[in-house]
Amino acid sequence: MKDCIIVGGGAAGMVAAIEAKRAGAKSVLLVEKQSCLGKKLSQTGNGRANYTNLSMNANAYRSNHPEYIPSFLKHFDSRDSLEYFKALGIYPKFRGDYVYPYSDQAKSMVQCLENALYKLGVEICLQHRVEAISWTEKEGFFLKGKKLLPKRGDDSSFHKDHFSDYTLVSGSKEKNRKKEKNKKEKMEWEEKEFSLQGRKLLIASGGLAMEALGASGEGYGFAKTLSHTVSPLFPSLVPIYTKEDYVKLWSGVRVDVRAKLWKEQDLLFQDEGELQCTDYGISGIIVFQMSRLVHTLLQDKAKFSLELSFLPKFGEEEAKDYFLERKTLLEKERGEDFLLGLFPEKLSQVLYERVSFPIKQKIKDISDKKILELCLLCLHFPFLPERIGDFQRAQCTAGGVNLSEIFIPDFQSKKNPDLYFAGEILDVDGICGGYNLHFAFGSGILAGRAMGKKND
Ligand SMILES: Cc1cc2nc3c(=O)[nH]c(=O)nc-3n(C[C@H](O)[C@H](O)[C@H](O)COP(=O)(O)OP(=O)(O)OC[C@H]3O[C@@H](n4cnc5c(N)ncnc54)[C@H](O)[C@@H]3O)c2cc1C
Numbered sequence: 001m002k003d004c005i006i007v008g009g010g011a012a013g014m015v016a017a018i019e020a021k022r023a024g025a026k027s028v029l030l031v032e033k034q035s036c037l038g039k040k041l042s043q044t045g046n047g048r049a050n051y052t053n054l055s056m057n058a059n060a061y062r063s064n065h066p067e068y069i070p071s072f073l074k075h076f077d078s079r080d081s082l083e084y085f086k087a088l089g090i091y092p093k094f095r096g097d098y099v100y101p102y103s104d105q106a107k108s109m110v111q112c113l114e115n116a117l118y119k120l121g122v123e124i125c126l127q128h129r130v131e132a133i134s135w136t137e138k139e140g141f142f143l144k145g146k147k148l149l150p151k152r153g154d155d156s157s158f159h160k161d162h163f164s165d166y167t168l169v170s171g172s173k174e175k176n177r178k179k180e181k182n183k184k185e186k187m188e189w190e191e192k193e194f195s196l197q198g199r200k201l202l203i204a205s206g207g208l209a210m211e212a213l214g215a216s217g218e219g220y221g222f223a224k225t226l227s228h229t230v231s232p233l234f235p236s237l238v239p240i241y242t243k244e245d246y247v248k249l250w251s252g253v254r255v256d257v258r259a260k261l262w263k264e265q266d267l268l269f270q271d272e273g274e275l276q277c278t279d280y281g282i283s284g285i286i287v288f289q290m291s292r293l294v295h296t297l298l299q300d301k302a303k304f305s306l307e308l309s310f311l312p313k314f315g316e317e318e319a320k321d322y323f324l325e326r327k328t329l330l331e332k333e334r335g336e337d338f339l340l341g342l343f344p345e346k347l348s349q350v351l352y353e354r355v356s357f358p359i360k361q362k363i364k365d366i367s368d369k370k371i372l373e374l375c376l377l378c379l380h381f382p383f384l385p386e387r388i389g390d391f392q393r394a395q396c397t398a399g400g401v402n403l404s405e406i407f408i409p410d411f412q413s414k415k416n417p418d419l420y421f422a423g424e425i426l427d428v429d430g431i432c433g434g435y436n437l438h439f440a441f442g443s444g445i446l447a448g449r450a451m452g453k454k455n456d
């Protein structure tokens with residue numbers, strides 16, 4: 001029987017395993033269904049891993065029980081994160097308040113964590129998918145699942161060799177990794193059943209966001225079997241879709257905007273940033289930040305409007321004056337050149353079409369009324385959301401294992417003192433800016449410490 005078993009070798013699971021071992025647990029076993037650790041982590045922040053934020057505060061997080069977030073942040077804020085990762089060799093790079101590894105490589109975070117796991121002697125089972133978990137007071141936790149093994153290979157199950165065989169964390173790493181990749185691709189695999197037994201269990205199996213990076217949601221089923229409740233799950237930090245046809249025209253445009261989200265007279269959200277126009281709608285950080293709100297408004301069938309200003313630095317009067325001045329400046333050109341030099345051509349085309357701008361007419365012959373109509377559209381472009389993106393496009397899962405059933409800061413279950421949860425599986429989701437990794441790492445570290453310490 002293992003002292004501690006951790007399901008999920010992602011951001012939360014890796015640091016939890018390190019901390020459980022450091023805290024004194026004799027045997028710590030990390031179980032991961034994929035062929036490597038930290039697959040999602042290595043893709044975060046466009047491959048750069050925005051792992052925390054200097055402006056850490058509870059308002060950056062959403063949950064059905066937000067009252068528990070301050071207690072978490074009291075025990076793990078951005079300074080704790082910076083110190084923790086510095087000690088592992090990850091020097092911070094700051095872009096405003098956003099923090100990245102100095103290498104700008106998310107993969108280097110995974111490698112530093114792998115090195116620590118290896119040095120501490122954490123046992124790793126890769127390609128082991130946990131399918132069922134049960135618990136009895138006498139026997140502890142019993143896990144069953146399927147593992148992938150090389151055909152006719154050594155079925156020596158889960159120990160250090162398995163880790164070093166398949167991920168190679170020591171020696172000439174890069175060379176070995178490449179060799180190993182080629183070897184793996186040529187190998188034939190077969191599925192076998194496995195079972196594991198542990199005194200303490202941490203579920204850090206992530207959420208539903210991006211199946212391609214390992215998200216499959218089995219953890220929610222395990223939580224329910226172990227008497228926990230799971231609040232409704234929906235995608236967060238996602239693009240927003242529309243049914244409007246014009247999006248086919250503007251696909252590929254990137255432009256700075258100010259976005260405003262109104263519910264009747266109430267301004268719910270306002271921000272400036274880069275908008276990515278796609279053939280289904282809008283994307284980019286500014287869109288991710290408001291996607292959760294848009295989801296709720298759509299669910300509630302509320303009356304709301306989303307307005308984009310393509311002239312975020314202009315006030316209304318200033319913009320009107322400038323458009324009329326432009327009419328004089330460009331009087332000899334045709335209408336189709338009116339927005340040339342202001343916006344990308346594809347966006348201008350959408351704007352012209354929306355107000356039936358006379359693109360073939362000489363600019364001097366276009367009425368001031370039409371020029372101002374175009375100006376107002378540039379300032380108050382109405383975007384009609386139809387729905388938000390699904391989990392395949394989401395960076396995060398909203399909802400999850402109910403926080404009121406968990407002791408914070410230990411992340412220990414109130415239903416079973418030997419059970420812990422950490423990371424995205426919990427009902428906590430952050431806005432963009434490093435808050436989600438901060439929560440995954442912080443909850444993993446605190447849970448791992450508690451789990452290892454209480455293990456004598
Ligand atoms: C494209 C993308 C970019 C992102 N960028 C950022 C960013 O820059 N900053 C930020 O703060 N957040 C970012 N996030 C969010 C962040 O990645 C997650 O919040 C974080 O990875 C959650 O960590 P976790 O350990 O809880 O889950 P995960 O990292 O998803 O790890 C869970 C692990 O459990 C394994 N697993 C699942 N089920 C089983 C099972 N049954 N048996 C065995 N193993 C299992 C999975 O394979 C996975 O490896 C991004 C997300 C995405 C998708």
